[in-house]
Amino acid sequence: DQQVKQNSPSLSVQEGRISILNCDYTNSMFDYFLWYKKYPAEGPTFLISISSIKDKNEDGRFTVFLNKSAKHLSLHIVPSQPGDSAVYFCAAKGSGGSNYKLTFGKGTLLTVNP
Amino acid sequence: EPEVTQTPSHQVTQMGQEVILRCVPISNHLYFYWYRQILGQKVEFLVSFYNNEISEKSEIFDDQFSVERPDGSNFTLKIRSTKLEDSAMYFCASIGQVVNSPLHFGNGTRLTVT
Numbered sequence: 001d002q003q004v005k006q007n008s009p010s011l012s013v014q015e016g017r018i019s020i021l022n023c024d025y026t027n028s029m030f031d032y033f034l035w036y037k038k039y040p041a042e043g044p045t046f047l048i049s050i051s052s053i054k055d056k057n058e059d060g061r062f063t064v065f066l067n068k069s070a071k072h073l074s075l076h077i078v079p080s081q082p083g084d085s086a087v088y089f090c091a092a093k094g095s096g097g098s099n100y101k102l103t104f105g106k107g108t109l110l111t112v113n114p
Numbered sequence: 115e116p117e118v119t120q121t122p123s124h125q126v127t128q129m130g131q132e133v134i135l136r137c138v139p140i141s142n143h144l145y146f147y148w149y150r151q152i153l154g155q156k157v158e159f160l161v162s163f164y165n166n167e168i169s170e171k172s173e174i175f176d177d178q179f180s181v182e183r184p185d186g187s188n189f190t191l192k193i194r195s196t197k198l199e200d201s202a203m204y205f206c207a208s209i210g211q212v213v214n215s216p217l218h219f220g221n222g223t224r225l226t227v228t
Contacts, residue, residue, distance in 0.1 A: 032214045043118070043205050043219035044157065051214055089157060093214075100145055100209055101170060102217060104157040 003027045004092050006105035015114050019077040023090030023105055026071065030092040034102065035064060035075045038087045048075070080112045116140040118220035120206050126226045127196055135191045135223045137206030146189045147207040147217065148181065150174070157205065163189065196227045
């Protein structure tokens, strides 16, 4: 039951260029989406998020776009830096209730080459 | 910046043994979670905990698993009789408020069951 899908297991980009990481979801009840970055031997680190009432959120080099009709979101990193090399997880939260259960995608390994 | 801390970083145990994974959530947080990631797979929700009781658990969280907040700072995950397939990274997470805030994860405990 893959409610959150990251279809690209890996992505390789040259330093200075744009990295675009994609994520698709199937559950229309998701109302909040997050991107986490994970280095080996560390826990996921929150990067950026977007509420379902928005279509874009920007924070420095990182921008997340949400297309609700297509149930698709993407993370843009520009310019990409070698330190951005990590696994990026897309996550989604359902609406309502007192719980905060995140559903994660499988992750995309980003490699930024100098 | 406050952190979620987990100990130990690596735990090796024999099949059938009990293991306790420990977490110290961020001090003013109220909601606590355990997630796990089997090698090569996605990060999976195990259980959420609020007001000294489990608020939601996944199918993975069977009778072999339990959680406890024995004092005001620690949050533990106990696996009663470990199986080989319990080998994974276990991440603790916490959040102060539920509405559209990111989960903060610890660096994880790598559990190896032999």
